[in-house]
Amino acid sequence: MSGLVKVEGxxxxxxxxxxxGSPSTARRVGQRALLTAAEPMxxxxxxxxxxxxxxxxxxxxxxxxxxxxxxDVAEVVIGIDGSVKPTTTVPRQRAGGKRKDAxxxxxxxxxxxxxxxxxxxxxANPFFRPGFDATAETVIRRTGTTIGPEYEKAAARLAKxxxxxx
Numbered sequence: 652m653s654g655l656v657k658v659e660g661x662x663x664x665x666x667x668x669x670x671x672g673s674p675s676t677a678r679r680v681g682q683r684a685l686l687t688a689a690e691p692m693x694x695x696x697x698x699x700x701x702x703x704x705x706x707x708x709x710x711x712x713x714x715x716x717x718x719x720x721x722x723d724v725a726e727v728v729i730g731i732d733g734s735v736k737p738t739t740t741v742p743r744q745r746a747g748g749k750r751k752d753a754x755x756x757x758x759x760x761x762x763x764x765x766x767x768x769x770x771x772x773x774x775a776n777p778f779f780r781p782g783f784d785a786t787a788e789t790v791i792r793r794t795g796t797t798i799g800p801e802y803e804k805a806a807a808r809l810a811k812x813x814x815x816x817x
Contacts (some may be wrong), residue, residue, distance in 0.1 A: 681725025682715040688793035696782030710735035733760035
């Protein structure tokens with residue numbers, strides 16, 4: 652991705668979004684548009700992820716973020732869904748059979764960073780950053796084209812609601 656991205660018309664877009672009524676409605680419209688726009692990035696990252704028993708590709712997901720609780724901010728996070736293969740504690744018995752202990756299996760959320768950045772004993776196998784770099788400009792362009800239809804759907808829902816209310 653190039654170092655500079657110029658986006659124009661955001662003040663007008665923000666004004667239109669807030670005409671939908673509540674800031675939370677504007678945020679949801681933005682989140683739906685961002686989720687749709689992020690699909691190529693998610694697919695690119697999945698395509699570059701190692702194909703093995705950890706199901707790393709299946710764990711790559713995009714979801715709306717509630718990290719920032721302000722109603723007027725739309726955020727989408729692309730990351731590793733730890734529920735695909737969650738962290739577990741695996742019991743084991745030491746050689747000789749006298750002492751039992753457990754080892755923690757970090758699951759896919761621990762495995763992903765090891766693949767991306769490597770470890771002391773394993774070379775890095777980056778998949779996330781290359782997928783991001785390859786599709787970032789596409790996602791930015793798609794955001795611009797997907798927010799219009801999402802706005803129109805929300806405006807139609809609002810008009811229907813107002814018509815029912817009389």
